[in-house]
Amino acid sequence: MNQVVVIALRRPYTFVVLSILILIFGIRAAITTPTDVFPNIKIPVVAVVWTYSGLMPLDMSGRVVYYYERALTATVNNIEHIESGSYYGRGIVKVFFQPGTNTSVAQTQITSVSQTIIKQLPIGATPPLILTYNASSVPVMTLQVQNASLSGSRLYNVASNFIRPQLVSVAGAALPNPYGGQSNYVTVDIDPAKLMAHNLSAVDVADALNKQNIVLPAGDQRIGPYDYMVRTNAQPREVETFNNLPLKQVGNAVVYLRDVAHVHYGGAPQANAVLVGGRQAIMMVVMKTGDASTLSVVAGIKALLPQIQPTLPSGTTVKILTDASGFVKDSVRDVVREMVIAALLTSLAVLLFLGSWRSTLIVATSIPLAILCSVAGLQIAGQSINVMTLGGL
Structure with a gap:
């Protein structure tokens, strides 16, 4: 330790340059290091x-x-x-x-x-x-999607196929399936009594759908100087067309799908609902991955929402319900405030008991430099700025 003091007295400019480098790289590390409430917990x-x-x-x-x-x-x-x-x-x-x-x-x-x-x-x-x-993958933001003129299934489609694919482009963001609404698909409601009356089974209905609702590759066809792309598409364009699919023929009579079942738009029983003012709405949860920063994920989502809004159907609103970045900022701000108070009290104690402004200035500058050096070390070690690391400092 004495040797370090001697070197510092002999080469003062060297230590001034080192202090400036610590200041520069420490501030850079404080800005670029991920900021969160808790450290990244890597559980295999x-x-x-x-x-x-x-x-x-x-x-x-x-x-x-x-x-x-x-x-x-x-x-x-x-x-x-x-x-x-x-x-x-x-x-x-x-x-x-x-x-x-x-x-x-x-x-x-x-x-x-x-x-x-x-x-x-x-x-x-x-x-x-x-x-x-990953234990660090926690919800950081909740969004509410609402449109009074759209049904629950259409609103779910907007949230799942228009909003969600664009929000996942934010680095570190992960979005599970939306809550509320209902996914829509074609449903075939079979009448068992009518099936028995026509001597059919549910397997016959499934086979008819599989054989007549297909798209087959047909290649191309050269005719003279032209090369035509041949398309073989047997998929019905309208839901009502499914009801006219033939199942079997008995003599001159043909049994159609409508004779034993009814095809319509439907879905599984709705397991959850989000209501706003008595109307169906959609709730979307934004989660962060383990290595991402809560502040960067939330900032990226907020910056992207105004760009998504013009692409949505008229009357659709996207509202932020919860935002975890405020809690993170408050937690970090509280710890930093305590660190500043500790530095001021230490400097005041030196000034009162030693009565030396030079010693006070040395303490007042060495404490921030030591903290900035530690922050740079945290970045090199792959750690984040969080309540635990700041509390340790």
Whole structure:
């Protein structure tokens, strides 16, 4: 320590330059380092979501989750433990790994075994949704989408297909499916009594739809100097056309789909609703990924909303309901204020007990420089500016 003091007295300009460099790089680090409430918590967990519509929880557990868990333990490395839950039409499997496990490699192994296990599952099972779980992925903003002239299904379509794809372009933002409204698709309501009367089954109806509602590649056709692209499209353009699809012929009589069923726009029973003033609305939750900054994600969403508004149907409004950036700013501001008060009180104590303005100036400059040096060190170490790191400083 004494040697450092001697060098500082012999080479004062060197330490002045070092102080200036600390000031420059410290301020740069304070501006560019991600700012959040808590540090990034990296938990090596991968979640796998199996979907099989209509399958009971007991069957989901015994016929899907059971075999999948056995396959995971035989092919995936570094598993600490596995948690699973079976629900109506859903099976959720969480795979916890040993600390330090590379989540990307683990996710690749899980994806491979998920593809190979499908043949052992009930007919019609589809590949699962595989997600990397991160404790730092928390909601940072909630949006309300409303339009008094649109139905719930159309409003859901606007939020899901127009707003959501544009907002996910913000770095570090993740948006799950919207809440409220209802996804719309073509529904075939079959009458069992009419099926029996025409000696048909639900499989016959499904086969007729699959064979007559298709698009086949037909290639091209050269005629003289022209090359025509041939299009073979048997998909009905209107929903009512489905009702006129033939199912079978008995003598000269033809049984159409309308004779045993009714085709219309519909959807699954609505599981959640968002009401504003008695009218249906949509709520969209914006989440941040683990490495992103809450402030940057919220700022990016706010900057993008005015650009999205002109592309929406007339009368559609997008309102911000909650914003976590205010809490982050207040938390960081409180900690910084305490740091400034501590520096002032320390300088005041030196001035009162030593009576030296020079010593007071040294303390008043060394404390901020030490903090800026620590902030630069946090950035180099890949840490963020949060309540815990600032509290430690």
